[in-house]
Amino acid sequence: MWAWLARPSGRGVKCVLRSGDGRALFVRHHYGKRHEWELPGGGAHRGEGNAQAARREAREELGADVAAWEDLGTIVGYWYGKDEELSVCAASWPGGAVRPDPVEIAAFAWFSLDAPPSPLGPTTTAALRVLRSDDA
Numbered sequence: 001m002w003a004w005l006a007r008p009s010g011r012g013v014k015c016v017l018r019s020g021d022g023r024a025l026f027v028r029h030h031y032g033k034r035h036e037w038e039l040p041g042g043g044a045h046r047g048e049g050n051a052q053a054a055r056r057e058a059r060e061e062l063g064a065d066v067a068a069w070e071d072l073g074t075i076v077g078y079w080y081g082k083d084e085e086l087s088v089c090a091a092s093w094p095g096g097a098v099r100p101d102p103v104e105i106a107a108f109a110w111f112s113l114d115a116p117p118s119p120l121g122p123t124t125t126a127a128l129r130v131l132r133s134d135d136a
Contacts, residue, residue, distance in 0.1 A: 008081070008082040009082055009084065011044045011086075012042055012043045012044055012053070012085070012087070013041045013042070013044055013057060013086070013088070013089055014038075014086060014089070014123060014127040015039055015041045015057055015058050015069075016090040016113075016127070017066070017092075018090065018093060019110055020092075022113075023110040023113075024039070025108060025110055026038065026108065026110075026116065026117050026124075027107065027108045028106045030103065030104060032121075033121060036120060036121035036124075037118070037120050038123065039124045040062060041123075041127075042060075050071050053087075053089075054066075055069060058091075060104070061100065061104055062098055062099065062108070063100070064093065064094055064098070065094065066094050069090065070089065070091065071088075072089065072090055072131065073088055073130040073133070074088070075129065075130050077123075079123050080123075086126060088127045088131065113131060116128065
């Protein structure tokens with residue numbers, strides 16, 4: 001009831017990290033709907049730009065420091081009880097092993113963006129729409 005009345009809002013990022021063969025990294029978290037696959041990402045801090053947030057999230061969740069991010073677009077929606085502005089940022093995987101945070105990440109795998117894993121979480125479904133509109 002409180003969320004309906006207060007309509008909390010937030011700003012976040014989804015990270016599209018591409019391997020050399022064009023596949024993207026998807027993750028499953030230890031929290032929330034753990035069976036759903038997501039693109040890595042999370043909330044942006046106050047005053048933090050999209051590229052900065054993507055860099056921080058990739059470092060925190062995956063152990064990868066990726067400096068160069070491309071902002072592909074933003075989608076607005078109502079997910080997980082709040083209004084959110086979700087920016088999709090893309091970068092090439094920097095090489096080396098994925099080092100997932102064991103507290104946050106339950107599983108990770110590389111998939112083609114044309115054949116992502118299933119089921120997808122709603123924010124990742126929205127992020128993929130941004131990617132597809134970018135390709136058009």
